[in-house]
Amino acid sequence: MVLARKHLIKVAPYQAGRPIEEVKRQFALRNVIKLASNENPLGPSPKALVAIKKNLHLINRYPDANGFYLKRKLAQVFNVSLANIVLGNGSDELIDIIVKAFVEKDEGIITSEGTFLEYKIISQVHGRKVTTVPLRNFKYDLEAIKKKINPKTKVVFISNPNNPTGTYVTQYEIEEFLHDLPEDLLVVFDEAYDVFIDVDDFPKSLELVRNQKNIIILKTFSKSFGLAGLRIGYALAHPQLVRYMEIVRQPFNVNFLAQVAAEAALEDKEFLKKTRQVILEGKNYLYVALNKMGLAYVPSAANFILIDVARDGARVFRQMLKYGVIVRDMQQYGLKDFIRVSIGTKEENERFIRALKKVLQY
Numbered sequence: 001m002v003l004a005r006k007h008l009i010k011v012a013p014y015q016a017g018r019p020i021e022e023v024k025r026q027f028a029l030r031n032v033i034k035l036a037s038n039e040n041p042l043g044p045s046p047k048a049l050v051a052i053k054k055n056l057h058l059i060n061r062y063p064d065a066n067g068f069y070l071k072r073k074l075a076q077v078f079n080v081s082l083a084n085i086v087l088g089n090g091s092d093e094l095i096d097i098i099v100k101a102f103v104e105k106d107e108g109i110i111t112s113e114g115t116f117l118e119y120k121i122i123s124q125v126h127g128r129k130v131t132t133v134p135l136r137n138f139k140y141d142l143e144a145i146k147k148k149i150n151p152k153t154k155v156v157f158i159s160n161p162n163n164p165t166g167t168y169v170t171q172y173e174i175e176e177f178l179h180d181l182p183e184d185l186l187v188v189f190d191e192a193y194d195v196f197i198d199v200d201d202f203p204k205s206l207e208l209v210r211n212q213k214n215i216i217i218l219k220t221f222s223k224s225f226g227l228a229g230l231r232i233g234y235a236l237a238h239p240q241l242v243r244y245m246e247i248v249r250q251p252f253n254v255n256f257l258a259q260v261a262a263e264a265a266l267e268d269k270e271f272l273k274k275t276r277q278v279i280l281e282g283k284n285y286l287y288v289a290l291n292k293m294g295l296a297y298v299p300s301a302a303n304f305i306l307i308d309v310a311r312d313g314a315r316v317f318r319q320m321l322k323y324g325v326i327v328r329d330m331q332q333y334g335l336k337d338f339i340r341v342s343i344g345t346k347e348e349n350e351r352f353i354r355a356l357k358k359v360l361q362y
């Protein structure tokens with residue numbers, strides 16, 4: 001007898017990147033590198049660390065349920081009002097909050113087939129209908145998504161740049177997509193990787209938030225500022241949307257240390273600059289190395305690369321573990337011949353290529 005709610009029986013759990021310590025134990029290895037969760041390879045922002053140390057003795061108190069100081073800082077950075085911001089325990093939680101706040105029982109969401117799995121999983125957990133649309137050339141197919149929209153569609157989730165392909169949709173494509181959409185349809189731009197973008201045609205989504213009532217942007221401190229372990233992200237949206245997301249959110253969803261660390265990190269321009277530089281250099285190194293190996297990959301606007309290993313990607317992933325290199329297998333994303341590698345430090349990228357050559361017998 002299954003005691004769980006019926007709709008949960010078919011939901012496949014989210015598979016996170018394998019933790020370093022677990023792989024060390026499994027293979028009796030002393031030195032393992034993780035290039036599996038698109039984390040910041042440089043560690044946390046030093047300014048965030050200073051703020052955490054300074055505030056450690058205050059954790060007997062509950063965090064500010066309104067996250068005032070962090071919101072004030074974010075409002076300055078983005079030139080928006082505090083009423084445009086919702087803080088989340090990672091942007092993961094904000095996806096959950098969006099589904100809880102806006103999607104009725106008989107309504108559904110649409111997203112891409114090859115995208116961040118949490119849109120689908122969270123919606124399924126809430127028993128909401130999920131429609132997925134295949135990628136076109138590893139990109140969100142916004143035209144096909146638009147065709148699938150019906151009166152029962154409540155939210156469209158767009159990961160931009162897209163995890164796991166690293167592709168992005170442009171300003172022009174977004175304008176075309178938004179033209180003539182129903183006003184009661186919410187469009188969520190998940191911009192977890194926006195700091196790695198160095199192109200001119202990336203959508204100006206903040207302007208959309210200022211001008212439209214049905215747009216939500218999600219951002220995170222996990223990737224850019226190296227705070228994945230603290231769990232802190234935020235949404236930018238019209239105050240009418242924020243109001244309902246605030247009702248749904250747990251009062252102390254963002255812990256105190258995450259709040260002070262994120263506030264300090266926003267001042268850490270030096271760290272952000274260094275991060276961008278290391279990712280760009282790493283990306284170029286990996287492109288050259290993969291080209292030399294004759295392996296195809298999807299050019300990435302983010303801090304990871306989707307690689308076509310031309311054989312069972314899950315097997316390659318398992319073999320890489322033996323060399324102490326954790327990457328991501330793409331089975332759950334329906335990309336069977338692929339692995340995804342997060343861009344690491346120079347040494348990590350070199351080690352990844354050495355291990356890949358051994359596994360693929362180059």
Ligand SMILES: Cc1ncc(COP(=O)(O)O)c(C=O)c1O
Nearest residue numbers: 090091092116163192220222233
């Ligand atoms: C597209 C996308 N959105 C959201 C997240 C979750 O980020 P957070 O750590 O803020 O929950 C990830 C994490 O990998 C992601 O790839």
